[in-house]
Amino acid sequence: MRKTIVVLLIALAVISCGPSYKEATATKYHIAHQGGYIGEATVTVNAKQEVVSASYSEWQGPSGWAENNSEDGKSLVDGAVVRVPDPTANTGSSDPQIKGYMFYIYMVNNGVDVWGQYTPGDNGFSRPTRHFDRDWAGMMSNPIRAAAYAKAAREDKLVNVTIEGTKVIVGKPASQTVHYGKMDKSDPKATYMGLNASSIGYRYNVKALLDFFKAHPTADYASAKTVSAKIQITEDKTIDANAKAADYTAEADKVWAVADAVSGATYSDFPHYALELQEAYKDALAAQLVDF
Numbered sequence: 111m112r113k114t115i116v117v118l119l120i121a122l123a124v125i126s127c128g129p130s131y132k133e134a135t136a137t138k139y140h141i142a143h144q145g146g147y148i149g150e151a152t153v154t155v156n157a158k159q160e161v162v163s164a165s166y167s168e169w170q171g172p173s174g175w176a177e178n179n180s181e182d183g184k185s186l187v188d189g190a191v192v193r194v195p196d197p198t199a200n201t202g203s204s205d206p207q208i209k210g211y212m213f214y215i216y217m218v219n220n221g222v223d224v225w226g227q228y229t230p231g232d233n234g235f236s237r238p239t240r241h242f243d244r245d246w247a248g249m250m251s252n253p254i255r256a257a258a259y260a261k262a263a264r265e266d267k268l269v270n271v272t273i274e275g276t277k278v279i280v281g282k283p284a285s286q287t288v289h290y291g292k293m294d295k296s297d298p299k300a301t302y303m304g305l306n307a308s309s310i311g312y313r314y315n316v317k318a319l320l321d322f323f324k325a326h327p328t329a330d331y332a333s334a335k336t337v338s339a340k341i342q343i344t345e346d347k348t349i350d351a352n353a354k355a356a357d358y359t360a361e362a363d364k365v366w367a368v369a370d371a372v373s374g375a376t377y378s379d380f381p382h383y384a385l386e387l388q389e390a391y392k393d394a395l396a397a398q399l400v401d402f
Contacts, residue, residue, distance in 0.1 A: 130157050136393035138386050139256035143379060145247045146171045147295070150260045151383065153327075153390040159398065161327045164320050164387055168295040169263040171246055172214055172225045175284035175293060177270040179216075190216040191228055193271045193278070195262040196255050200230060207278040212255070213271070214246050234275050263293045298351040303377075305353035308360050310343055310376060313350040318374035323387045329368045331384040336364040339372050 135154040142149030150167040172192045179190040196212035203209040208230050215228040215237060225246035226238045238244050250256045262268050263284065270281040284293055291301035296316050305311030310318075323329075340362050345355035366373045366380040373380065396402075 131155075131159060131398035133157060133162075134394045134397040136390045136397055137257070138390040138393065139253045139260065140386050141247050141250060142168050142383070146173055148250055148256050148259050148263075149383065149386055151386040151390045153387055153394050155391070155394045155398065159395060161324050161391060164324050164390075166296055166316055166320060166383060166387065167260065167264075169260050170284075170288065170290065170293055170295065171250075172216070174290060175268065175288040176216065177282055177287040186216055188216060188218040191271050191273055192225075193269050193280070194255075195258050195267055197258055198252070198254055203230065205230075205276070205278070207280070208276075212249065213273075213278075228273075230276060232276075235273050266293075268293075298348055301352060305343075305350060305355070305358055307357060308363075310341060310358055310363075311350060311353055312377065314343055314353070315375050315377040315380070317346075317349050318376075319380055319383055319387075322368075322371070322373040322375065323384055326368065326371060327388065327391050329371070329384075329388075331368060331381050331388060334366050334368045334373075334381045334384070337367045337372060338362045339365040339367075341365060341374055341376070 133154065133156050135152065137150060137152040140149045140151070141147070148169040148171070150169065152163075152165045153161060154163045156162045172190075173186070176186055176190050176192050178185055180187045192214050194212045194214065195210060197210060199210060199212040200208050201210065213228040213230070213235065214225045215235075217224055217226050217237060227244040227246075227249065228235050228237060250259060259268075266283050266285045268284040270283075270287060272279045272281060291297075292299050294300065295302045295312055298313060300313070303309070303312035305314060341358070341360070343355040343358055345353070363376050366375050
Protein backbone atom coordinates (compact mmCIF):
# COMPACT_ATOMS: atom_id res chain seq x y z
CA MET A 111 0.00 0.00 0.00
CA ARG A 112 2.80 2.41 0.92
CA LYS A 113 4.60 1.66 -2.35
CA THR A 114 1.39 2.36 -4.29
CA ILE A 115 0.92 5.69 -2.53
CA VAL A 116 4.54 6.68 -3.21
CA VAL A 117 4.21 5.81 -6.89
CA LEU A 118 0.96 7.81 -7.14
CA LEU A 119 2.56 10.83 -5.45
CA ILE A 120 5.50 10.73 -7.85
CA ALA A 121 3.14 10.49 -10.84
CA LEU A 122 1.09 13.43 -9.57
CA ALA A 123 4.26 15.45 -9.05
CA VAL A 124 5.38 14.80 -12.62
CA ILE A 125 1.95 15.72 -13.99
CA SER A 126 1.77 18.91 -11.90
CA CYS A 127 5.18 20.01 -13.12
CA GLY A 128 4.00 19.73 -16.72
CA PRO A 129 6.13 19.19 -19.78
CA SER A 130 9.53 20.87 -20.07
CA TYR A 131 10.69 22.39 -23.33
CA LYS A 132 13.98 23.62 -24.74
CA GLU A 133 14.56 27.36 -24.94
CA ALA A 134 13.49 28.75 -28.31
CA THR A 135 13.86 32.01 -30.20
CA ALA A 136 11.86 33.24 -33.18
CA THR A 137 11.94 36.37 -35.32
CA LYS A 138 9.06 37.91 -37.24
CA TYR A 139 10.01 40.12 -40.21
CA HIS A 140 7.54 42.63 -41.60
CA ILE A 141 7.17 45.93 -43.44
CA ALA A 142 7.20 48.58 -40.72
CA HIS A 143 6.11 52.20 -40.34
CA GLN A 144 3.55 51.94 -43.16
CA GLY A 145 6.36 51.15 -45.60
CA GLY A 146 9.99 52.04 -46.13
CA TYR A 147 11.37 50.02 -43.19
CA ILE A 148 11.96 46.38 -42.25
CA GLY A 149 10.74 45.46 -38.79
CA GLU A 150 12.51 42.66 -36.92
CA ALA A 151 10.62 41.43 -33.85
CA THR A 152 12.48 38.75 -31.86
CA VAL A 153 11.21 36.81 -28.84
CA THR A 154 12.85 34.11 -26.70
CA VAL A 155 10.91 31.75 -24.42
CA ASN A 156 12.36 29.50 -21.75
CA ALA A 157 11.67 25.88 -20.83
CA LYS A 158 8.52 26.98 -18.98
CA GLN A 159 7.29 28.87 -22.07
CA GLU A 160 7.80 32.22 -20.38
CA VAL A 161 9.07 35.22 -22.35
CA VAL A 162 12.61 35.83 -21.14
CA SER A 163 13.68 38.38 -23.74
CA ALA A 164 12.25 40.46 -26.55
CA SER A 165 13.83 42.92 -28.94
CA TYR A 166 12.74 45.10 -31.81
CA SER A 167 14.78 46.61 -34.64
CA GLU A 168 13.52 48.79 -37.46
CA TRP A 169 15.90 48.93 -40.40
CA GLN A 170 15.69 51.79 -42.85
CA GLY A 171 14.90 51.12 -46.49
CA PRO A 172 16.92 52.63 -49.35
CA SER A 173 15.48 56.13 -48.94
CA GLY A 174 17.04 56.25 -45.47
CA TRP A 175 20.58 55.48 -46.57
CA ALA A 176 21.00 55.89 -50.35
CA GLU A 177 23.73 58.36 -51.25
CA ASN A 178 22.46 61.71 -52.54
CA ASN A 179 23.01 61.78 -56.31
CA SER A 180 21.86 65.29 -57.24
CA GLU A 181 24.40 67.68 -58.77
CA ASP A 182 24.76 69.55 -55.49
CA GLY A 183 24.89 66.31 -53.48
CA LYS A 184 22.01 67.38 -51.24
CA SER A 185 19.14 65.20 -52.43
CA LEU A 186 18.07 62.01 -54.19
CA VAL A 187 17.04 62.28 -57.82
CA ASP A 188 15.84 59.73 -60.34
CA GLY A 189 18.55 57.15 -61.05
CA ALA A 190 20.18 56.39 -57.69
CA VAL A 191 20.96 52.65 -57.33
CA VAL A 192 21.62 50.46 -54.27
CA ARG A 193 22.58 46.79 -53.92
CA VAL A 194 21.09 44.39 -51.38
CA PRO A 195 22.18 40.81 -50.54
CA ASP A 196 19.36 38.47 -51.56
CA PRO A 197 19.73 34.66 -51.72
CA THR A 198 16.89 34.47 -54.27
CA ALA A 199 18.28 37.07 -56.70
CA ASN A 200 20.24 36.62 -59.92
CA THR A 201 21.43 33.17 -58.91
CA GLY A 202 22.31 32.24 -62.49
CA SER A 203 24.77 35.11 -62.97
CA SER A 204 28.48 34.35 -63.28
CA ASP A 205 29.40 37.85 -62.06
CA PRO A 206 30.19 37.77 -58.29
CA GLN A 207 29.12 41.44 -58.10
CA ILE A 208 25.65 40.44 -59.31
CA LYS A 209 25.01 36.84 -58.20
CA GLY A 210 23.05 36.71 -54.95
CA TYR A 211 22.26 40.42 -54.98
CA MET A 212 19.15 42.46 -55.77
CA PHE A 213 19.44 45.96 -57.18
CA TYR A 214 16.96 48.77 -56.60
CA ILE A 215 16.76 52.03 -58.53
CA TYR A 216 15.11 55.25 -57.37
CA MET A 217 12.47 56.28 -59.91
CA VAL A 218 10.39 59.44 -60.04
CA ASN A 219 7.32 59.51 -62.25
CA ASN A 220 4.97 62.52 -62.32
CA GLY A 221 6.17 63.56 -58.89
CA VAL A 222 5.69 60.10 -57.36
CA ASP A 223 8.80 58.24 -56.26
CA VAL A 224 9.46 54.53 -55.74
CA TRP A 225 12.40 52.17 -55.31
CA GLY A 226 11.93 49.52 -58.00
CA GLN A 227 13.85 46.41 -59.01
CA TYR A 228 16.72 47.06 -61.39
CA THR A 229 17.35 43.90 -63.42
CA PRO A 230 20.62 42.91 -65.13
CA GLY A 231 20.46 41.70 -68.73
CA ASP A 232 22.91 40.79 -71.47
CA ASN A 233 23.64 44.38 -72.45
CA GLY A 234 22.75 46.35 -69.35
CA PHE A 235 20.31 46.84 -66.49
CA SER A 236 16.62 47.65 -67.03
CA ARG A 237 13.88 49.25 -64.95
CA PRO A 238 10.49 47.61 -64.35
CA THR A 239 8.24 47.78 -67.41
CA ARG A 240 5.61 49.46 -65.26
CA HIS A 241 6.69 52.11 -62.76
CA PHE A 242 5.35 50.48 -59.59
CA ASP A 243 6.02 46.84 -60.41
CA ARG A 244 8.29 44.94 -58.03
CA ASP A 245 8.97 47.84 -55.68
CA TRP A 246 11.27 47.46 -52.67
CA ALA A 247 8.49 47.22 -50.06
CA GLY A 248 6.62 44.64 -52.12
CA MET A 249 9.77 42.56 -52.61
CA MET A 250 10.47 42.70 -48.87
CA SER A 251 7.12 41.07 -48.12
CA ASN A 252 9.07 37.86 -48.84
CA PRO A 253 10.53 36.93 -45.40
CA ILE A 254 13.60 35.36 -47.04
CA ARG A 255 14.48 38.71 -48.58
CA ALA A 256 13.55 40.63 -45.43
CA ALA A 257 15.77 38.42 -43.25
CA ALA A 258 18.68 38.87 -45.68
CA TYR A 259 18.13 42.64 -45.71
CA ALA A 260 18.11 42.90 -41.90
CA LYS A 261 21.24 40.75 -41.65
CA ALA A 262 23.01 42.86 -44.27
CA ALA A 263 21.99 46.08 -42.51
CA ARG A 264 23.35 44.78 -39.21
CA GLU A 265 26.62 43.71 -40.88
CA ASP A 266 26.89 46.90 -42.98
CA LYS A 267 26.73 45.05 -46.30
CA LEU A 268 24.17 47.32 -47.95
CA VAL A 269 25.98 49.46 -50.51
CA ASN A 270 25.43 52.22 -53.03
CA VAL A 271 26.47 51.32 -56.57
CA THR A 272 26.88 52.87 -59.97
CA ILE A 273 26.40 50.79 -63.07
CA GLU A 274 28.04 51.08 -66.47
CA GLY A 275 26.44 48.67 -68.91
CA THR A 276 26.60 45.42 -66.98
CA LYS A 277 29.53 46.46 -64.78
CA VAL A 278 28.70 47.07 -61.12
CA ILE A 279 30.91 49.60 -59.32
CA VAL A 280 30.53 49.40 -55.54
CA GLY A 281 30.44 52.70 -53.66
CA LYS A 282 29.80 53.76 -50.07
CA PRO A 283 28.17 51.40 -47.55
CA ALA A 284 24.97 52.41 -45.76
CA SER A 285 26.89 53.27 -42.57
CA GLN A 286 28.50 56.19 -44.41
CA THR A 287 25.35 57.53 -46.05
CA VAL A 288 22.56 56.82 -43.54
CA HIS A 289 20.32 59.87 -43.02
CA TYR A 290 19.11 59.32 -39.46
CA GLY A 291 22.28 58.57 -37.55
CA LYS A 292 21.97 54.78 -37.55
CA MET A 293 20.46 52.15 -39.84
CA ASP A 294 18.34 50.84 -36.96
CA LYS A 295 15.91 53.45 -35.61
CA SER A 296 16.00 51.60 -32.26
CA ASP A 297 19.77 52.08 -31.90
CA PRO A 298 20.50 54.32 -28.88
CA LYS A 299 22.60 56.61 -31.07
CA ALA A 300 20.00 57.05 -33.82
CA THR A 301 18.63 60.56 -34.18
CA TYR A 302 15.21 59.68 -35.60
CA MET A 303 12.26 61.05 -33.54
CA GLY A 304 14.16 62.36 -30.56
CA LEU A 305 12.73 63.01 -27.11
CA ASN A 306 11.41 66.55 -26.60
CA ALA A 307 9.05 68.50 -24.33
CA SER A 308 5.91 66.84 -25.72
CA SER A 309 7.20 63.41 -26.78
CA ILE A 310 9.17 60.61 -25.10
CA GLY A 311 10.75 59.89 -28.49
CA TYR A 312 11.13 56.71 -30.49
CA ARG A 313 13.58 54.76 -28.35
CA TYR A 314 11.75 55.23 -25.04
CA ASN A 315 8.60 54.20 -26.89
CA VAL A 316 10.32 50.99 -27.97
CA LYS A 317 11.43 50.35 -24.39
CA ALA A 318 7.85 50.82 -23.18
CA LEU A 319 6.58 48.48 -25.89
CA LEU A 320 9.06 45.74 -24.99
CA ASP A 321 8.53 46.05 -21.24
CA PHE A 322 4.78 45.88 -21.66
CA PHE A 323 4.89 42.99 -24.12
CA LYS A 324 7.14 40.87 -21.90
CA ALA A 325 4.65 41.33 -19.07
CA HIS A 326 1.60 40.75 -21.32
CA PRO A 327 2.57 38.47 -24.24
CA THR A 328 -0.98 37.18 -24.78
CA ALA A 329 -2.82 40.53 -24.58
CA ASP A 330 -5.37 41.52 -27.23
CA TYR A 331 -3.26 44.24 -28.83
CA ALA A 332 -5.69 44.73 -31.70
CA SER A 333 -8.11 46.25 -29.18
CA ALA A 334 -5.59 48.69 -27.69
CA LYS A 335 -6.95 52.18 -26.97
CA THR A 336 -5.31 55.43 -25.89
CA VAL A 337 -5.93 57.01 -22.51
CA SER A 338 -4.66 60.24 -21.02
CA ALA A 339 -1.86 59.49 -18.57
CA LYS A 340 1.28 60.98 -17.06
CA ILE A 341 4.48 59.24 -18.14
CA GLN A 342 7.58 59.01 -15.96
CA ILE A 343 10.89 58.58 -17.79
CA THR A 344 14.03 57.30 -16.09
CA GLU A 345 17.00 58.48 -18.11
CA ASP A 346 19.07 55.66 -19.57
CA LYS A 347 21.74 56.37 -22.17
CA THR A 348 21.68 52.72 -23.27
CA ILE A 349 18.11 53.37 -24.42
CA ASP A 350 18.62 56.81 -26.01
CA ALA A 351 22.14 58.21 -25.98
CA ASN A 352 21.02 61.64 -27.15
CA ALA A 353 18.04 62.24 -24.85
CA LYS A 354 17.71 64.07 -21.56
CA ALA A 355 14.69 62.71 -19.71
CA ALA A 356 14.15 66.05 -17.99
CA ASP A 357 13.39 67.64 -21.37
CA TYR A 358 10.09 65.76 -21.48
CA THR A 359 7.74 68.03 -19.54
CA ALA A 360 4.24 67.09 -20.74
CA GLU A 361 1.69 66.96 -17.94
CA ALA A 362 -0.10 64.10 -19.71
CA ASP A 363 -0.01 62.24 -23.00
CA LYS A 364 -2.14 59.87 -25.05
CA VAL A 365 -0.84 56.50 -23.89
CA TRP A 366 -1.75 53.08 -25.25
CA ALA A 367 -3.66 50.77 -22.90
CA VAL A 368 -4.85 47.19 -23.29
CA ALA A 369 -7.84 46.36 -21.11
CA ASP A 370 -6.95 48.10 -17.82
CA ALA A 371 -3.17 47.95 -18.28
CA VAL A 372 -1.42 51.15 -19.41
CA SER A 373 1.61 50.50 -21.59
CA GLY A 374 3.62 53.71 -21.28
CA ALA A 375 3.98 53.83 -25.09
CA THR A 376 2.61 56.78 -27.05
CA TYR A 377 3.58 56.24 -30.70
CA SER A 378 0.99 55.21 -33.27
CA ASP A 379 2.85 52.00 -34.21
CA PHE A 380 2.37 50.41 -30.77
CA PRO A 381 -0.52 48.02 -31.65
CA HIS A 382 1.14 46.92 -34.90
CA TYR A 383 4.57 46.23 -33.45
CA ALA A 384 3.10 44.52 -30.39
CA LEU A 385 1.20 42.15 -32.67
CA GLU A 386 4.39 41.40 -34.61
CA LEU A 387 6.13 40.55 -31.33
CA GLN A 388 3.18 38.37 -30.43
CA GLU A 389 3.55 36.50 -33.74
CA ALA A 390 7.22 35.92 -32.93
CA TYR A 391 6.14 34.66 -29.49
CA LYS A 392 3.74 32.18 -31.11
CA ASP A 393 6.49 31.03 -33.48
CA ALA A 394 8.87 30.50 -30.55
CA LEU A 395 6.26 28.37 -28.77
CA ALA A 396 5.72 26.37 -31.96
CA ALA A 397 9.48 25.84 -32.32
CA GLN A 398 9.43 24.16 -28.89
CA LEU A 399 6.87 21.65 -30.10
CA VAL A 400 8.00 20.97 -33.68
CA ASP A 401 11.46 20.66 -35.18
CA PHE A 402 10.80 22.68 -38.34
